[in-house]
Amino acid sequence: MIRVAVGYEFDRLRIDVEGDLDRAASTTLLEWLTTITTAAEGKQVLVDLRKAILQPEEEAAQVMESQPNLRLLRKAPG
Numbered sequence: 001m002i003r004v005a006v007g008y009e010f011d012r013l014r015i016d017v018e019g020d021l022d023r024a025a026s027t028t029l030l031e032w033l034t035t036i037t038t039a040a041e042g043k044q045v046l047v048d049l050r051k052a053i054l055q056p057e058e059e060a061a062q063v064m065e066s067q068p069n070l071r072l073l074r075k076a077p078g
Contacts, residue, residue, distance in 0.1 A: 034063075040069060
């Protein structure tokens with residue numbers, strides 16, 4: 001099961017993602033996050049992926065990190 005929670009934390013949008021996302025779900029999430037960060041009009045968007053598994057994880061993280069107003073929380077490697 002995949003769970004996405006959206007809310008505000010201080011002055012930024014916060015999105016928490018939990019679950020094991022296959023390639024299709026990861027692609028959909030990336031498209032959705034790109035749309036949200038664009039619509040945020042320069043405001044910070046915090047995405048917490050510490051409880052999520054993306055496929056392929058590094059590629060997905062690189063795409064998200066390329067968004068200038070998106071801050072990504074990831075679990076520590078290893």
